[in-house]
Amino acid sequence: MQFFVTKTGLDAFDTARAWGLAVLLNVLTQDEVRLQDASWAFILEPKGCIPQNAQLTGLGSWGTLFAAGDVQWGSVFVTQRGRQGAKKEQVRQILETQLHSLLSDLQRPDNLVEIGSGENVPGGLEPAAFKGLRHVTKASYREDQLKVSEGHWALSCLGMATCGTYRRIREAGQDRWLVLLPVPQNVHFNYFRDVQALMRPCGLRLRYIGVQNAAAHYAVQLAEQLRRRAAAQGSLQDRFSAILYFTLFGTRQQVKPSQGNQLNLTPLMEAIQEDPHGTEAMLKWLDCCFRLGATGGAEELALAVTELVMRWDLDAYEKLVKVFVRFIARNQVRYDNLPYERTLLGVMKNVKV
Numbered sequence: 571m572q573f574f575v576t577k578t579g580l581d582a583f584d585t586a587r588a589w590g591l592a593v594l595l596n597v598l599t600q601d602e603v604r605l606q607d608a609s610w611a612f613i614l615e616p617k618g619c620i621p622q623n624a625q626l627t628g629l630g631s632w633g634t635l636f637a638a639g640d641v642q643w644g645s646v647f648v649t650q651r652g653r654q655g656a657k658k659e660q661v662r663q664i665l666e667t668q669l670h671s672l673l674s675d676l677q678r679p680d681n682l683v684e685i686g687s688g689e690n691v692p693g694g695l696e697p698a699a700f701k702g703l704r705h706v707t708k709a710s711y712r713e714d715q716l717k718v719s720e721g722h723w724a725l726s727c728l729g730m731a732t733c734g735t736y737r738r739i740r741e742a743g744q745d746r747w748l749v750l751l752p753v754p755q756n757v758h759f760n761y762f763r764d765v766q767a768l769m770r771p772c773g774l775r776l777r778y779i780g781v782q783n784a785a786a787h788y789a790v791q792l793a794e795q796l797r798r799r800a801a802a803q804g805s806l807q808d809r810f811s812a813i814l815y816f817t818l819f820g821t822r823q824q825v826k827p828s829q830g831n832q833l834n835l836t837p838l839m840e841a842i843q844e845d846p847h848g849t850e851a852m853l854k855w856l857d858c859c860f861r862l863g864a865t866g867g868a869e870e871l872a873l874a875v876t877e878l879v880m881r882w883d884l885d886a887y888e889k890l891v892k893v894f895v896r897f898i899a900r901n902q903v904r905y906d907n908l909p910y911e912r913t914l915l916g917v918m919k920n921v922k923v
Contacts, residue, residue: 571620573676575612578683582814582830583696583718583726585753588612590729591676592759594665597631598624605754607811611679612754620673626666631761635732636662640766645736645747646727648818649693649825657692657727664724672721689723690715694749695730697816697827732762735770739784739817740777747818747825748784752792753832755811755839768795768808776864779872785815785833786879787860793838794853800846809843810835837882841920852916855909859894862903871897878917887921 573595575588588605591614595603601618626632635641636658647654665672675681693715718726735750752769759765769792778784792810800806816830841849856875863872874890891914897903 571616571677573614573616573673574679574681575614575676576679576681576683577611578685580691580696580698580716581753581832582698582730582749582751582816583691584612585751585814586695586726586729586734587722588614588729588754589733589751589759589765590725590727593635593728593732593762594626594669594725595620596759596761597626597629597635600631603759605757605759607753607755624669626669635728635762640763641731642734642736643727643731645749646694646730646734647692648747649827651825658731660689661724661727664720665728668721668724672725675721683722684719686717688717688719690717691723692727692730693825693827694736694747694818695726695734697830733765733769735788737775737784739781744819746781748781749816749818749827750785750788751814752810752835753812753814755809757808757810768792768799776861778864779869781815781817782831782880783860783863783872783876785813786876787857788815789813789833789835789838789879790853790856790860793835793842793849794857796839797842797846797849797853800842801850806839806843806846809839811839833880837920841916848912848916851910851913852920855907855913855917858907859890862897862907868897868902882920883922887917 573591575584575591577584592603592605595614595616598620599616599618601616603617604615606613606615636643643658644654647657650657696716698716730751733751737748737750739746739748776787778787792813796806796808796810799808812832812834814830814832817828818825819828841852856879859871859875862868863875871893874886874893878886878890880886894903894909898908
């Protein structure tokens with residue numbers, strides 16, 4: 571049995587719907603769900619069978635999704651102040667009442683999202699969908715937000731709350747929320763907390779110099795989690811194509827998202843696929859550069875390692891090595907963090923000449 575999340579061109583919304591459907595199918599089957607990116611759609615295949623008269627109401631694993639503190643409902647609806655709890659319950663009600671019609675629709679490859687009516691896509695989920703003011707003000711000015719059909723809206727909110735990552739960072743002297751969502755290329759989805767352990771690595775509490783710096787470090791941490799699994803399993807079982815990221819910033823009236831972007835994960839995935847054990851030293855050194863770059867006076871190193879992870883070209887590699895050598899000359903690098911020759915050769919193998 572296959573399900574299709576046909577893409578709309580709204581990257582975060584589409585990816586969140588795919589994760590949301592994976593969570594839903596996993597709850598119903600209590601078994602693994604495979605996600606594949608077919609370019610025009612995400613294709614999902616549950617390993618187990620969905621009971622004919624399946625219902626979400628009463629399932630313990632379903633209730634956990636709305637009661638657990640590590641499911642980030644408040645962050646998804648952060649742009650709709652004071653309504654987070656009501657919106658969470660609305661997601662639950664829509665998916666419980668529309669379950670069978672939604673699953674039936676998603677089994678058709680030509681299913682489309684109805685745009686222009688339904689529910690407002692949250693600004694904490696999809697930056698391209700957010701416009702205007704989302705709460706009552708003294709003035710009468712309002713702009714409509716992008717609206718989508720209820721079922722797809724609820725799926726996207728479920729996927730972002732369970733599989734998205736929200737972290738506070740400081741950029742240009744202002745506190746912001748960094749929003750991260752990996753794009754699955756070929757992933758085997760099990761219990762949502764296993765996915766969270768993979769996609770919500772610790773260590774994002776450092777003092778980053780900007781959103782790209784934080785997103786690039788997240789990419790390296792995610793790659794290390796995948797590398798460990800690949801080393802234990804003998805090959806890379808789960809692949810991600812990119813990381814979608816954007817920030818949420820506060821204004822006098824409201825929290826609003828900034829323009830989104832994405833970081834290509836293909837170089838890191840290919841390196842792990844080729845040699846999951848040999849990639850360990852490379853990722854450890856890159857992680858060291860990010861952590862050292864988060865200390866006072868090390869902004870140049872933070873910029874250099876971010877540029878390499880974003881671009882993976884020879885110029886970026888040479889710049890990072892030169893900057894790192896200067897830090898060694900100043901005795902700012904501990905001896906056990908010095909890269910071996912094979913570490914640098916491992917990085918060079920993945921650089922585009």
